[in-house]
Amino acid sequence: MNRFRFTFFSLIFFFTFSSAFSQENNQKILDDLFKTHGEVYFTFSIFDRSEIGTLTKIISLDNVKGSEVFAYANRTEFGRFLELGYQYTILPSPGSLLQESELNMGGQKRKPGSTVVWNFYPTYDQYVSYMVGFAASHPDICRLDTIGTSNQGRLILAVKISDSVNVNRAKPEFFYTSSIHGDETTGYICMMHLIDSILSGYGSVQRITNLVNNYQIYINPLANPDGTYHGGNSTVNGAQRYNANYIDLNRNFPDPKGGPHPDGYAWQVETKAFMHYDSIHHFVMSANFHGGAEVINYPWDTWSRFHPDDNWMQFVSREYVDTVHLYAPAGYLTDLDNGITNGYAWYSIEGGRQDYTTYFHYGREMTMEISAVKLIPANQLLSFWNYNRRSFLNYIEESNYGINGQVTDTLTGAPLRARVFITGHDADNSYEFSNANHGWYFRPIAQGNWDLTFTCIGYVTKTVHAVNVTNRHTTSLNVRMVPVNYGIVEVKSKSSLLLYPNPSKGNFNIQIPESSAGNYPFVIYDLTGNQVHSGTIYGVGGQTPVSLDFTFLPKGIYLIKLTGNRGVCQGKIIIQ
């Protein structure tokens, strides 16, 4: 606190003088520091953890060890940091510490039987040809997806691995993505190795065959190719954290607390590509790989309250770490609480993809920090693979455990998109939806007995009590829902609105899709066609439902008709 007190008690003229002096001085520091680099890596000390809340909005925090903070900044960010008056030390860039020879660039070898020995860093072109090759050599179980294109025109690629690779079948979708921070490359090579080992193990290794047959696995080894190949396509030497615009992509996502642009920057092309990819899938679980620490970090990063599935998150993180500890030297993956941490408890960030995916896409994503050194020598890559490879599989398998099943119309058998809500438990978008095409839902959850409530517009809300779950097992729960509007009402709009609970005592919620936010004039008719009430609601869209209070109406069956920007939507409501 001393630095503040000194300024506070100084004379006005001195303050004015020193502030003008320091501004000029800061410009010189910035000119020198950013002459050849677009980002800097540095360390400084804080007096109190409460300072983190301010700092995280200004610079990109990378690690906090007690009072010692490690961070990155571009020129603008560092300029704002300088104004805070901290003493700092500039550190060498973690992506430029190794000799070229230690990277074994492009030095691939094949074992007999054609598996690649993953003890080298591929060039960018080699990376692309491996990704193309994975799909080309296993077209029955592997498909190549282009998630998008980076600022500098590099490809952001993923492979999908499943026995039903070209259709979306009733199996959980799972996503691994690595190296959104371009200089954190251990996960990049581990993911290449994982793809290779799943494809080559299919049909011969029982556990791998089960995975391919029962899951839809998506793997993106390199989320920020411009950062990783900042030094050129032929080397990862010179890899940087940020993208080509010197923006931290893992602070650039919409945030449940910080809003659409928590970092103050427009969404980068890479961010938009991942937002799109998340929206065309529903990843039941996912993880993004990092380096610079050794810890599994689970939601939330943005706020201090726990995710409703905190117990489950701890269980899954602990399972990952405990398995690693059986196969790694002592001391590996033991940061914070022996290798796991709640994100906010470590240090808060806004705009990370973990919270974005978990909140806005009803997912469960963790941030996996798997090597204290960000860019490890190539001759250590196989060791890190061996420490983590079993846990990579454990974690994927968890997406099929908990409760799953199919929701259908009891009369027609048609699949339904219903909200699957754990009564007295779910909050902050922790609930799930069944898939509109096949009616299946997948709900990972901790061991225990749970009450599930299924809601779907036009259907009687259904609650199933005391569904028993044990760890690492699947409890099947198929649900058939009874239409309330059978034979009477048709829904005329293209996009249906979710209204729940129905029947109710007169209080209803309406959920309006994000794309259809706006004013909705509505009219309520009784069954003889007389208008009994009218009004207008404003739907913000997304996950925030609009509450409607019709408790003043007598018990009975009514027709509600809403007019929105996509057309008319109507349905029956029952007041009991």
Ligand SMILES: [Zn+2]
């Ligand atoms: Zn990182």
